[in-house]
Amino acid sequence: xxxxxxxxxxxxxxxxxxxxxxxxxxxxxxxxxxxxxxxxxxxxxxxxxxxxxxxxxxxxxxxxxxxxxxxxxxxxxxxxxxxxxxxxxxxxxxxxxxxxxxxxxxxxxxxxxxxxxxxxxxxxxxxxxxxxxxxxxxxxxxxxxxxxxxxxxxxxxxxxxxxxxxxxxxxxxxxxxxxxxxxxxxxxxxxxxxxxxxxxxxxxxxxxxxxxxxxxxxxxxxxxxxxxxxxxxxxxxxxxxxxxxxxx
Amino acid sequence: xxxxxxxxxxxxxxxxxxxxxxxxxxxxxxxxxxxxxxxxxxxxxxxxxxxxxxxxxxxxxxxxxxxxxxxxxxxxxxxxxxxxxxxxxxxxxxxxxxxxxxxxxxxxxxxxxxxxxxxxxxxxxxxxxxxxxxxxxxxxxxxxxxxxxxxxxxxxxxxxxxxxxxxxxxxxxxxxxxxxxxxxxxxxxxxxxxxxxxxxxxxxxxxxxxxxxxxxxxxxxxxxxxxxxxxxxxxxxxxxxxxxxxxxxxxxxxxxxxxxxxxxxxxxxxxxxxxxxxxxxxxxxxxxxxxxxxxxxxxxxxxxxxxxxxxxxxxxxxxxxxxxxxxxxxxxxxxxxxxxxxxx
Numbered sequence: 001x002x003x004x005x006x007x008x009x010x011x012x013x014x015x016x017x018x019x020x021x022x023x024x025x026x027x028x029x030x031x032x033x034x035x036x037x038x039x040x041x042x043x044x045x046x047x048x049x050x051x052x053x054x055x056x057x058x059x060x061x062x063x064x065x066x067x068x069x070x071x072x073x074x075x076x077x078x079x080x081x082x083x084x085x086x087x088x089x090x091x092x093x094x095x096x097x098x099x100x101x102x103x104x105x106x107x108x109x110x111x112x113x114x115x116x117x118x119x120x121x122x123x124x125x126x127x128x129x130x131x132x133x134x135x136x137x138x139x140x141x142x143x144x145x146x147x148x149x150x151x152x153x154x155x156x157x158x159x160x161x162x163x164x165x166x167x168x169x170x171x172x173x174x175x176x177x178x179x180x181x182x183x184x185x186x187x188x189x190x191x192x193x194x195x196x197x198x199x200x201x202x203x204x205x206x207x208x209x210x211x212x213x214x215x216x217x218x219x220x221x222x223x224x225x226x227x228x229x230x231x232x233x234x235x236x237x238x239x240x241x242x243x244x245x246x247x248x
Numbered sequence: 249x250x251x252x253x254x255x256x257x258x259x260x261x262x263x264x265x266x267x268x269x270x271x272x273x274x275x276x277x278x279x280x281x282x283x284x285x286x287x288x289x290x291x292x293x294x295x296x297x298x299x300x301x302x303x304x305x306x307x308x309x310x311x312x313x314x315x316x317x318x319x320x321x322x323x324x325x326x327x328x329x330x331x332x333x334x335x336x337x338x339x340x341x342x343x344x345x346x347x348x349x350x351x352x353x354x355x356x357x358x359x360x361x362x363x364x365x366x367x368x369x370x371x372x373x374x375x376x377x378x379x380x381x382x383x384x385x386x387x388x389x390x391x392x393x394x395x396x397x398x399x400x401x402x403x404x405x406x407x408x409x410x411x412x413x414x415x416x417x418x419x420x421x422x423x424x425x426x427x428x429x430x431x432x433x434x435x436x437x438x439x440x441x442x443x444x445x446x447x448x449x450x451x452x453x454x455x456x457x458x459x460x461x462x463x464x465x466x467x468x469x470x471x472x473x474x475x476x477x478x479x480x481x482x483x484x485x486x487x488x489x490x491x492x493x494x495x496x497x498x499x500x501x502x503x504x505x506x507x508x509x510x511x512x513x514x515x516x517x518x519x520x521x522x523x524x525x526x527x528x529x530x531x532x533x534x535x536x537x538x539x540x541x542x543x544x545x546x547x548x549x550x551x552x553x554x555x556x557x558x559x560x561x562x563x564x565x566x567x568x569x570x571x572x573x574x575x576x577x578x579x580x581x582x583x584x585x586x587x588x589x590x591x592x
Binding site: 007008009010011012015017021022050051053054055056057058059060062065070071135136137138139140141142144181198200205206209210 | 274275518520
């Protein structure tokens with residue numbers, strides 16, 4: 001097991017790094033430390049912590065330098081990281097609808113051709129995969145999901161799109177993601193979900209969280225439109241999208 | 249909270265900000281908050297607000313053409329901090345210029361037309377603070393995710409009303425940020441760079457480019473060479489305001505309040521808390537130098553800054569700039585008896 005490293009991040013944060021790879025075990029250690037810190041954050045020397053940011057391979061801990069001794073906090077974090085094991089966070093398991101019709105999947109044919117597969121085979125590989133949510137970052141609600149079959153791995157576009165449509169399902173390298181909003185981006189677009197990924201008015205604004213699992217369920221453009229309308233009208237209950245829930 | 253202000257003209261590039269939205273980074277939500285929290289604290293002090301007001305209520309951060317605000321109910325005290333002035337139009341039609349660093353009280357029907365900020369950020373505070381709706385624990389606007397109340401024409405915002413009679417004004421010397429190099433702590437990924445790159449960062453001169461906003465600031469200067477071409481990319485990890493990230497072209501980008509929560513470029517160094525407000529005031533074309541300090545140096549710099557700010561706040565006096573009476577506004581005279589800033 002790699003030794004965790006304590007990296008200085010200015011005078012108001014530390015990054016505890018477990019490694020430099022995208023790897024479920026490394027991520028498990030990040031989540032283990034996250035839970036351990038959450039348990040002690042009211043106690044000294046952790047009380048000055050203001051924010052926690054778990055990533056694939058590290059935990060960034062932000063603190064108020066006016067309210068706590070940063071060096072003591074750093075030492076305590078490293079000690080905690082050394083003695084905390086990996087956890088498997090049993091997040092929620094989602095079955096999210098996705099439409100693969102041509103208008104929603106501008107890169108599907110290119111990816112199929114580049115990887116020597118049929119369009120149907122690409123879709124089958126995506127539907128047969130359970131994706132693991134590693135972190136929500138880059139923009140609010142944007143999930144970085146691992147588990148993409150090697151047969152679908154593709155580099156980012158050489159020239160990123162100026163505007164990726166909101167709710168596009170996208171892949172790059174070994175990752176899969178959904179763009180919550182229209183934004184510039186260089187990932188390959190293989191489909192679109194009618195489900196909103198982020199709603200600031202919700203108590204839990206981000207649909208997905210680190211540790212969740214996602215399986216895709218193919219829908220036609222008719223069902224896509226119905227679900228999209230339901231979501232916009234606030235009639236799409238998040239619970240109905242969980243595995244074992246009742247698809248509306 | 250029996251004052252009411254209406255936005256008559258939203259201006260351009262302005263937003264309500266407090267001292268930031270904490271606890272939501274793991275959902276990809278930026279911290280936001282004032283890019284220059286010190287000037288925001290100054291504006292609040294001049295408006296007669298207790299110290300916690302900058303955190304508990306919002307002020308307006310002006311980065312372009314300031315808004316026009318009309319008082320609808322109650323008497324409200326306004327103050328500007330930064331390189332910014334305003335025009336006051338009384339309900340009767342009489343006009344006068346309002347300089348920064350002194351407060352002015354408006355009655356219903358009076359309007360304050362805030363001017364331009366040509367670079368950096370300036371602040372408008374009001375008695376009791378702007379009580380815009382709290383979203384996810386903060387009043388700060390994070391435009392990218394449409395979080396927080398945007399400044400829109402016709403928007404009504406509660407504030408604290410002053411007593412009808414006997415209200416007074418405050419003034420102070422302008423706050424001056426420290427000069428000299430911007431201080432950084434090396435890391436977290438300084439080991440992704442050649443030793444020459446560290447020497448270039450600390451010895452070279454950089455210029456602020458036009459590509460600067462609340463998210464970050466692109467600099468132009470000696471290219472910082474990564475250890476190997478592969479060290480220009482990392483598996484994404486956490487970012488914070490002040491981080492200096494360096495993409496493959498070697499030109500540094502300093503992240504600011506609205507920065508993304510994680511990123512795939514190595515970060516060579518991080519600006520210390522005491523110097524973050526200074527970054528916010530840099531304008532395109534301005535030169536910037538960096539100096540490395542250690543943890544102790546960063547702590548001393550922050551203590552020195554807080555001491556200097558306390559002295560500035562002691563210098564907030566009752567009356568026009570030439571008045572002699574010294575008032576410790578934090579002590580809370582009769583004006584604070586109704587506890588404006590005690591939260592909702």
